Amino acid sequence: MRDTYKCAVYARPVNYAQLLFPDFSLIACGWLLCRYTALDRRVWDQVESLVYYFLFPVLLFHSIVKSPIDFGSATHLLAAGLGVGLAGIALAYALPHLPWLGRHIDRREHAASAQVAFRFNSFICLAVAERLAGAEGLLVIAVLIGVCVPLMNVAAVWPMARHANSGFLRQLARNPLIIATASGLVINLLGMQVPHWMQPTLGRLGAASLALGLLAAGAGMQFGALNRGKALGVAVLSIRHLVLPLVAWCLCRLLGLHGAQAAVLMAFSAVPTASSAYVLAARMGYNGAYVAALVTLSTLLGIVSLPFALSLPR
Known part of the structure; x- marks a missing residue:
């Protein structure tokens, strides 16, 4: 059964494009709607707020609470996920201190855009994990x-x-994401469950968050500021889309991950950066347009990095 699953997931590169097409088509729809219809930024600002402050926290909370998490059996998965995250954070923080690169990096721009190197688009993570491994994939990505x-x-x-x-x-x-995930983990560890009569409502809210989140990610894409801070941009995007998939691949081999855990970890390491990164930067007084440009490019690079990560041999 495991070999059959692995063949289904890792069969041919063309299958990865077909697998990801629904998600990226929603992103493209969001971009087109925002720029060529009356549904402009005024509409999508409100959609982003709805998703960020309500729908997506509900999805995270429900995904974590609905299935008991066996941390004992997920020890290697957690170690690998934390390893990928810590590697991205360490590399991003180190960029201004590299002698051949630091002199080309503005420290204020780096403070705002370092997050692009290690944060991940949870909307795409959840959508891809479900397509890769169904309910088991959702549980694995919920743990991560x-x-x-x-x-x-x-x-x-x-x-x-x-x-x-x-x-x-x-x-x-x-931060609503931290509140939702922390409360979901606490309730899960305490053995509590959501009442059955609430589960359909939470499930539909979660499904809405995936679709609206992908549309909002497309609507938020900006191409205007890509010509500034090129060295910093190349560095953080290289970490996000090339180095972290290689780190995840090494950790999969080192820790013996296989099946759904390995597939979801590889996808987790290669998805685009969080679409909310530019919102966070702008709200804290930084150059949100520059971070938005990096988010835009990261979203496009995900079309290449996801198939690359999923096709690495194991």
């Missing part, structure tokens, strides 16, 4: 999201708060 979202949100806020001398703990306490 539950552990890595708080870590990566802390790591994203830290350099900006430190550079701007703003309230670091206050920024964390108000």
Whole structure:
């Protein structure tokens, strides 16, 4: 059964494009709707707020709570996920200190855009994980999201708060993704469950968050600021789309991951960066347009990096 599954997931590169087409077509629809119809930025700003503050936290909470998490059997998966995340954070933080690169990097721009190197688009993660391995894939990605979202949100806020001398703990306490994942993990570990009569409603809200989140990611894409900070942009995007998939591949081999866990980890390592990265940067007083341009390019690069990561031999 395991060999059959692996053949189905890793058969031919062309299958990866077909697998990802529904997600990227929604992103393309969002981009077209925002730019060529009356559904302009005024509409999508509200959609982003709805998804970010309500729909997506509900999806995260429900994904974590609905299935008991056996941390004992997921030890290697958690180690690999944390390894990928910590590698991305360490590499992103190190960029200004590299002698051949640091002199070409503006420290303020780096504080805002370092997050692009290690954060991940959870909307795409959940959609791809479901297509790769169904319900088992959703549980695997829920474990990774539950552990890595708080870590990566802390790591994203830290350099900006430190550079701007703003309230670091206050920024964390108000983050809806951290609140949803932390509360979901607590309830799961306590053995509590969502009442059956609430599950259909939560499931439909979660499905809405996936579709609207992908549309909003497309609507938020911007191409205007890609000509500035080229060295920094190339560096953070190389970490996100080339180095981290290779790190995940090494960890899969080292820790003996296989089946759904390996497939989802590889996808997790190669998805585009979080579409909310530019919102976070703008709200903290940084150049949101530059970060949005990096998010845009990362979204496009995901079309290449996801098939690359999923096709690495194991």
